[in-house]
Amino acid sequence: MTLASWLSVWCGLTALGWLGGWRKAKKASKSSPYRLRPTPHAPGFDSRLAVVVPARDEAAGIVRCVEAVLQDPDPNLSLTVLDDGSTDDTAVLLARLADRHPRLRVVSGGNQPLPEGWLGKPWACQRAAEAALVDDPEHLLFLDADVALQPGAIRSAVAYARAQNLDLLSVMGTLELGSFWERAIQPAVVGLILAGNDLSRINDPSRRPARPLANGQFLLFRTSAWQHIGGHHAVKGAIIDDVGLSTATVQAGGTYHLVFGPKLFQCRMYTGFSEIWSGWTKNLFEGMAASWTLVAGLVGFVALSVVLPWVLVPVALLTVDPILGTTAGLAVLGQVLTRVHLDRRFGQDSRYALTIPLGWSVLAAIAVASGLRYHRGGGTWKGRSLPAGG
Numbered sequence: 001m002t003l004a005s006w007l008s009v010w011c012g013l014t015a016l017g018w019l020g021g022w023r024k025a026k027k028a029s030k031s032s033p034y035r036l037r038p039t040p041h042a043p044g045f046d047s048r049l050a051v052v053v054p055a056r057d058e059a060a061g062i063v064r065c066v067e068a069v070l071q072d073p074d075p076n077l078s079l080t081v082l083d084d085g086s087t088d089d090t091a092v093l094l095a096r097l098a099d100r101h102p103r104l105r106v107v108s109g110g111n112q113p114l115p116e117g118w119l120g121k122p123w124a125c126q127r128a129a130e131a132a133l134v135d136d137p138e139h140l141l142f143l144d145a146d147v148a149l150q151p152g153a154i155r156s157a158v159a160y161a162r163a164q165n166l167d168l169l170s171v172m173g174t175l176e177l178g179s180f181w182e183r184a185i186q187p188a189v190v191g192l193i194l195a196g197n198d199l200s201r202i203n204d205p206s207r208r209p210a211r212p213l214a215n216g217q218f219l220l221f222r223t224s225a226w227q228h229i230g231g232h233h234a235v236k237g238a239i240i241d242d243v244g245l246s247t248a249t250v251q252a253g254g255t256y257h258l259v260f261g262p263k264l265f266q267c268r269m270y271t272g273f274s275e276i277w278s279g280w281t282k283n284l285f286e287g288m289a290a291s292w293t294l295v296a297g298l299v300g301f302v303a304l305s306v307v308l309p310w311v312l313v314p315v316a317l318l319t320v321d322p323i324l325g326t327t328a329g330l331a332v333l334g335q336v337l338t339r340v341h342l343d344r345r346f347g348q349d350s351r352y353a354l355t356i357p358l359g360w361s362v363l364a365a366i367a368v369a370s371g372l373r374y375h376r377g378g379g380t381w382k383g384r385s386l387p388a389g390g
Contacts, residue, residue, distance in 0.1 A: 018334025085111030
């Protein structure tokens with residue numbers, strides 16, 4: 001067989017894989033029971049619920065986050081925000097918010113060196129939750145400071161957690177994407193995460209992976225369950241603390257679910273290329289089980305199953321090879337259909353499907369850089385050093 005024949009066969013197989021993945025994704029989105037919608041008119045809380053937010057240099061989004069939580073007027077809901085040594089206007093904004101919202105408790109975390117063995121976010125969450133426990137809440141909801149809840153989001157989550165008798169519920173909301181690089185790279189990251197994490201498997205105790213995926217943007221604990229695992233002491237040195245918390249919960253015999261809630265909240269994680277690179281470099285390798293084999297597999301997949309078909313389409317046109325052009329075109333079509341489906345599912349701009357090869361190529365580079373950081377150390381996040389993991 002000639003090289004063109006081999007490439008045609010490969011692109012044909014790649015096309016089958018992408019088109020099959022697209023059909024599977026469409027079917028799953030229609031039939032999944034693990035999907036929540038906000039219920040703004042649901043009954044209020046019949047017990048105390050404390051929302052906990054760690055905030056370090058979050059001036060850009062902290063006002064929106066706080067006001068979105070406190071738009072629910074239920075007096076049984078309280079909010080505790082810990083200002084974790086911010087160097088921007090976070091503290092000033094929180095002071096103004098506290099003057100207007102009596103249910104908001106602001107805790108100053110200072111900017112002292114971290115206790116031995118602790119990373120910044122777990123330490124902030126631990127202190128904020130301890131402050132919130134004075135209200136004796138039945139549930140603790142840990143939110144990231146860049147999350148904006150929709151009306152009824154918390155009521156929907158609490159109702160689901162109670163109906164399923166859950167110790168921990170985590171929700172995947174919608175990413176807000178503003179810049180070009182966000183729209184190009186972030187969907188590739190989401191695609192990678194979704195490809196390796198089937199909700200029906202995660203939520204089935206008999207088939208659940210040893211380290212079930214969780215989303216630290218939204219973690220609703222039964223307070224007694226959080227205390228049972230030792231609170232954030234269980235993940236004090238974990239960069240991927242959300243997966244650590246879900247793992248600790250199920251290992252302690254707790255009940256856990258991860259669900260889709262694209263209408264429950266929005267979150268703008270990063271605002272440009274530099275933040276995306278730094279943010280995912282700090283934890284992507286650990287999210288891939290600290291496995292160079294998986295990283296090599298990702299790089300090979302991106303090169304051969306994502307980028308190559310896009311390159312071969314114009315090559316086939318120039319060489320007038322209809323078979324190669326057809327198979328490569330079908331592979332590209334499968335990618336675009338899959339991306340467009342996910343964009344529509346999560347409310348994104350589907351025109352950026354044309355950035356697929358660029359976004360996935362950058363993702364592969366981030367995975368390699370994350371692995372190097374993991375072993376060598378030297379990374380920082382929000383002014384704090386990250387430990388080497390190797």
